[in-house]
Amino acid sequence: MTSTTMDAATAELLTGSLRNLFAGSAGRAVGPALETLGWSEVVAEDPAGATTLLFTEHGRALASSHALDAVLLAELDQVLPAGNGTRAVLYPHPGDGDQPSTVDGPVRGLLLAGLESVDEVVVPVRESGSVALLTADPGSLPTEPVAGFDAGSGWLTVTGWQPSGTTVPAAKAWERAVAAGRRALAAEIAGVCQAALGLAVAHTSARVQYGRPIASFQAVRHRLAEGHVAINDSASMLDAAWAAAGSADGGAWAAALAKLRAGRAQAEVMRHCVQVLGAMGLTSESAMHRYVTRASALDALLGGHRALSEATGRTLLAGAPADPVVEV
Structure with missing residues (x-):
């Protein structure tokens, strides 16, 4: 979980409100709806917790909105x-x-x-x-x-x-804006992955072969467990990225690593989810394809995980300091 001052009850209440918001409007009118919720006060109180909650639910709902614009503009409007x-x-x-x-x-x-x-x-x-x-x-x-x-x-x-x-x-402002955007995107990718994994769990629990749900087979359980671990691993890196967000460059290095990890996680999660759905995972009859395509599109935005891996490698080989230090 991302570091947050938000208590569990408040987080649960806000999560429910956000899910209702996206279910009712597909997220396109998210700005005015968030104003009604007093979201600016929530963000001012707990930027990490509020931003992570918002974009996780944005991802779960496969919403399209200008929510990410607001994150970048908070930095760009200053110049x-x-x-x-x-x-x-x-x-x-x-x-x-x-x-x-x-x-x-x-x-x-x-x-x-x-x-x-x-x-x-x-x-x-x-x-x-x-x-x-x-x-x-x-x-x-x-x-x-x-x-x-x-x-x-x-x-x-x-x-x-x-x-x-x-x-x-706007070189410095753009650097900070991209860092903020990458943290938000890492949370959004995690939301897409969580929804996809939930769909895979539901399918494997309902699908019966040889007289029992396929979710009881060890090979299937391993795939689902690996997806869960990948999501949690990504969340840990996002936690580190938020801890570095107060630096002069907006925590650009850590934010890039969080986005990189989220991109890798989505590739692993979607591969496992499609696999355990079998033929259903390859057809438009299942909603899985929507999560696969959205996760990949979000990964590509502001630098995909492959490009970020290469850039990170070049930076490390050039002798630049790496804080936080993580396996990439």
Whole structure:
């Protein structure tokens, strides 16, 4: 579990409220609904506990919303001019890893929900070897629904947009924003994995072969246990990432490791879940494919686990200090 000052009863109450929220709105109107719950006060009291709860349930529900935007904007708004309404963030395209497009364009990226209620989009770009920010009119962005692996997620791709306007230097703010985003994504991936594992447990408990549930067979139980261990291992790294969040760079190193571990966990959990479901795990008849695709898509956002493993290896080989030190 992530370090938190929240007592068990409060956590249980908030978890129930969040599940009701996502069940009723699919998460798209999460901002106003959270305001009704007084969520800003919960976050101010316990940032680690509140953020982990929110994104774990966001993942469980397979929700699409601007919730992650709010996490990044908490850091980016400190260097941006005052806005005149609701802002969203354009994320680097997964094909570019965690690197924004160059300022001379064209820009490509991802939006995590529709822009109907958005007044301004914050676009990170690379300029003179560093990261800067500029803002865009939502109507100027050429968007298309994400197709392929996680089609139906509500995410949008932006391609071919030509930047214009004044940029704002934001290297440090972007580093802190990415760290915050990676902590939130690690929790969200864990929520997706928990839901998938729950589905696998339910299936193997109901499926009977040779006169008994297949969940009673040792090979199946081992797969489910390994998935559970992977999720808990990821949660431990997220705990360490939150402990480092107060540093000047926002705990960038630890956040990258938490995201890396979460990405590895989802790969292991989904492999085991699909395997124990047998043929059902390979068809659209089961909901498992939705968790598989969403977990993989979240892993790719702000740096997938393979890319982060390579970057971590290069950093360690270069002699950089590693705190926390973990097996990667």
